[in-house]
Amino acid sequence: MSQTHRLKEGGAPDRSRPLQFTFNGKSYTGYRGDTLASALLANNVTLISRSFKYHRPRGLLSAGSEEPNALVQLELGAHTLPNCPATTVELYDGLVANSQNCWPSVEHDIGVINNTFSRLFPAGFYYKTFMWPKALWMKYEEVIRHSAGLGKSPMEADPSAYDHQHVYCDVLIVGGGAAGLSAALSAAQSGAEVLLLDEQASWGGSLASETQSIDDQSAMSWVAQTLAVLRDLDNVRLLGRTTVTGYYHHNYLIANQRISNHL
Numbered sequence: 001m002s003q004t005h006r007l008k009e010g011g012a013p014d015r016s017r018p019l020q021f022t023f024n025g026k027s028y029t030g031y032r033g034d035t036l037a038s039a040l041l042a043n044n045v046t047l048i049s050r051s052f053k054y055h056r057p058r059g060l061l062s063a064g065s066e067e068p069n070a071l072v073q074l075e076l077g078a079h080t081l082p083n084c085p086a087t088t089v090e091l092y093d094g095l096v097a098n099s100q101n102c103w104p105s106v107e108h109d110i111g112v113i114n115n116t117f118s119r120l121f122p123a124g125f126y127y128k129t130f131m132w133p134k135a136l137w138m139k140y141e142e143v144i145r146h147s148a149g150l151g152k153s154p155m156e157a158d159p160s161a162y163d164h165q166h167v168y169c170d171v172l173i174v175g176g177g178a179a180g181l182s183a184a185l186s187a188a189q190s191g192a193e194v195l196l197l198d199e200q201a202s203w204g205g206s207l208a209s210e211t212q213s214i215d216d217q218s219a220m221s222w223v224a225q226t227l228a229v230l231r232d233l234d235n236v237r238l239l240g241r242t243t244v245t246g247y248y249h250h251n252y253l254i255a256n257q258r259i260s261n262h263l
Helices: 036-042 110-116 134-147 178-189 205-209 219-231
Strands: 014-023 026-032 071-074 081-085 095-099 171-174 194-197 236-239 242-248 252-257
Touching: 014 036, 026 036, 171 178, 178 194, 178 205, 178 219, 205 219, 219 236
Parallel strands: 014 095, 171 194, 194 236
Antiparallel strands: 014 026, 071 081, 071 095, 242 252
16 A cells, blocks of 8 residues: 655655555555554554544544554564554564454444443443442443453463663663753763663654754754764663653662564
């Protein structure tokens, strides 16, 4: 299928490196550097999921990990992973993704009948509705459990391997955009041990879609130059594809790095 809504230039995708993926059983083409979200938009796919309660049609709302709508199920079998924001899924060749919370398809979801009777299902209606009769409590639970949740958990043992480590630094910077890169460079040049994290595979943040210049050069040229300097410094560690999930007492943070999902 042709990418009818793809810009001819600009952005993060490398248009010389096409990738094939499937969404809801249909084959599409994207590029290295795409997210699943950007690849779907390029192919004019705007209906990605259904809302949890009323099964109303949902598309993309944001461009990052804050995405509330476009949650998809990735891969099959033991490798399946539910509730992944399409905006953070790095596209790779052979990726398989499917919509969640819909049957038999996201386009024709029988659950949309809930929307027709939405006035009968206000917030918290279940606290009163399912209290009686007591003899049906277990039947209610069966129906509720079947309807609850979004994606499907894998039924097989997880074949992936995981590791963890404790890392110490003087300065921890979350976000590798213009501010993060500048702060990392300044701190590193002062002699501090610097750890720079970004949840995306590429650095620069929103600069990839900007046209202004920094220090008399294009934004992405400045990013490449700054990264080259940082990588040459022994007191700097760069971790891409790394999401910080918690900030606790005593400057203790937890981060998750995806080292093989894009492979």
